Amino acid sequence: MYRKISAIVFPTIIAVGILAYMLYRVWDDLIKALQHLVPVWLAIAVFICLIAWVLRGWRYSTILNSLEYSVRLVISTACIFVSQTANLIIPARLGDFVRVFILRHEYSTTYSEGVSSIVVERVFDIFTVAILGAVALPFIFDVPSWFYVVIILPIAAGAIFFILLFCTGKCTAENKYIRIVLTMLHEIRKASLSVRSLIVLSASSIVIWLFDVSVCVAVVLMLSQKIPFPVVVLAIVIGNLVKAVPLTPGGVGTYELALTAVFTLAGIPWEMAFLIAVIDHLIKNLVTLAGGIVSIYYFGDWVVPSIKSAFTKKMTGGTESEP
Numbered sequence: 516m517y518r519k520i521s522a523i524v525f526p527t528i529i530a531v532g533i534l535a536y537m538l539y540r541v542w543d544d545l546i547k548a549l550q551h552l553v554p555v556w557l558a559i560a561v562f563i564c565l566i567a568w569v570l571r572g573w574r575y576s577t578i579l580n581s582l583e584y585s586v587r588l589v590i591s592t593a594c595i596f597v598s599q600t601a602n603l604i605i606p607a608r609l610g611d612f613v614r615v616f617i618l619r620h621e622y623s624t625t626y627s628e629g630v631s632s633i634v635v636e637r638v639f640d641i642f643t644v645a646i647l648g649a650v651a652l653p654f655i656f657d658v659p660s661w662f663y664v665v666i667i668l669p670i671a672a673g674a675i676f677f678i679l680l681f682c683t684g685k686c687t688a689e690n691k692y693i694r695i696v697l698t699m700l701h702e703i704r705k706a707s708l709s710v711r712s713l714i715v716l717s718a719s720s721i722v723i724w725l726f727d728v729s730v731c732v733a734v735v736l737m738l739s740q741k742i743p744f745p746v747v748v749l750a751i752v753i754g755n756l757v758k759a760v761p762l763t764p765g766g767v768g769t770y771e772l773a774l775t776a777v778f779t780l781a782g783i784p785w786e787m788a789f790l791i792a793v794i795d796h797l798i799k800n801l802v803t804l805a806g807g808i809v810s811i812y813y814f815g816d817w818v819v820p821s822i823k824s825a826f827t828k829k830m831t832g833g834t835e836s837e838p
Contacts, residue, residue, distance in 0.1 A: 556737030557798075560730045564802045567726035571595050574639075574719040578632050581706040584622050593810035594618065597818065600807025603800060608761045611637075617814065627695065631702035635716070638707070641759060642673035643720040647728075648752030654745035655781070662749070665756050680704045727751060731774075731795045738794075740787060742778065750777035754792070770796050 572592025579586045594614045601610025615629030648666040652658060683700050707716060728744075728751045735742050750773075757773040758766030771792040778788030811818050 553737050553739060556733045560733035560737065560795075560798050561802060563726055563729050563733060564799055565806075567723055567730070568592060568596065568802065568806060570719060570723045570726065574716065574723065575632070575636060577712075577715055577719070578635050578706050579618075579622075581709070581712055582624075582628055582632060582702060584618075584624060584628075586618075586622065589813075590621060592806075593813050596803065596806035596810040597814070599803050600810075602764065603767075603804065604764055617818070620817065621814075627699050628702055631699050632706065634699070635703055635706045638673060638676060638703075639716050639720045640724075641669045641756070643717070643724055644752050644755050645669035645673070647721070647724055647748055648756070651745040651748040651752065654743070655749060657780070658749075659780070662753065665753060669756060677708070680708055724751075727755075727799075730798060731791070734791050734795045734798070738787065738791060740783070740791070742781065742783060742791075746777070746781045750774045750792075753777050767796070767800075 569588070569592055572588055572595055575595055576586045576588055576591035579591065594617050597617065598610050598613045601613045602608055604610070611633050612630070614633060615624075615626055618624040618629045618632070619626065645666050645668075648662075649670065652662070652666065680700060680703060683697065684704065686697055688694050688697055706712060728748050731747050731751055732744065735747065753776070754766075754770045754773040758770045760769075762769050771789065774792035774795065775785065775788045778791060779785050783791075
C-alpha cells in the first residue's frame with residue numbers, strides 16, 4: 516500500500532521541486548516581466564484554449580460515433596475535461612480512465628470500447644504533434660540531435676502501430692487475453708482506419724494542436740516578445756512529447772523545463788523563456804480545471820464517488836470484472 520501511495524507522492528514532489536528551483540533562480544526577473552504584460556493577450560489565450568477544448572470534444576464524439584455511439588458534443592467535451600482534470604492530480608495519466616466509467620454510465624459502453632476510444636485519441640495526438648515538430652525543424656538552426664530522436668521515435672511508433680492494426684484485421688485466437696487485445700485492436704481499427712476517419716481525425720488533430728501552439732503565441736505577445744512561429748511550434752512539440760512520459764501529474768515541471776530549454780536555444784533569455792512556459796501551462800491547466808469542475812457538476816453527484824472508487828481499486832490492486 517505504501518509503495519503504491521508513493522507512486523503519487525514522489526512524482527508530485529518532483530514536479531514541485533522542479534518548479535520551485537526554477538522560480539527561485541529567476542524570481543526577481545519574473546516580477547519585473549509581469550509588470551509589463553499586455554492583458555488583452557491573456558484573454559485571447561484563454562479564449563483560444565477554450566475553443567481548442569471544444570474541438571477536442573468534437574473529435575472525441577467523432578471517434579465514439581465510429582464505434583456506433585452517438586454522443587453529444589457537450590458530453591464528449593465534458594468527458595475530456597473531467598479526465599484531464601483528474602490527470603492534474605493522478606500520476607501516470609490514470610485520469611484518462613475516468614472517461615471509461617463516464618461512458619459506461621451514460622451510454623453503457625464496454626470497458627474495451629472506452630479504452631479503445633482513448634487510445635485512438637492519444638495515437639493521433641502524439642503522431643500529429645511529432646509531425647508538426649518534423650515540419651518545424653528545417654526552419655530552425657543548430658537543433659540538438661536529441662530533438663530529432665524525440666520527434667522521429669513517435670512518428671516511427673505511430674507508423675508501426677497503424678501497420679499492426681492493418682495486419683491484425685483477420686486474426687483470431689483461443690486465448691482469453693489475446694482475444695481481449697484483438698477485440699480492442701478491432702475497435703481501434705473501426706474508429707480510425709476508414710478513409711473518412713483518417714481524414715477527419717488527422718485534419719482535426721492538426722487544427723487542435725495549432726490552436727494549442729496559438730495559446731503559447733498569445734502568451735509570447737502578452738509579454739511583448741518576438742519569437743519565430745516555428746520556434747514556438749517546436750517548443751510546444753518537445754514540451755508535449757516530454758509530458759507524454761508520465762513522470763509528474765499533468766506534466767507539471769517537465770513541460771516547463773522542456774519549453775524553457777527550446778526557447779533558450781533560440782536565443783531567448785532564460786528568465787523570459789521560463790516565464791512564457793509557466794504562463795502557457797498555467798493557462799491551459801486552469802482552463803482544464805475550470806472545465807473539469809463545471810463538467811463534474813454537469814454529470815451529477817455520481818462522478819466523484821466513481822472516480823474515487825476507481826482510483827482506490829487501482830491503488831489497492833483490486834479488480835472489477837466486466838459483466
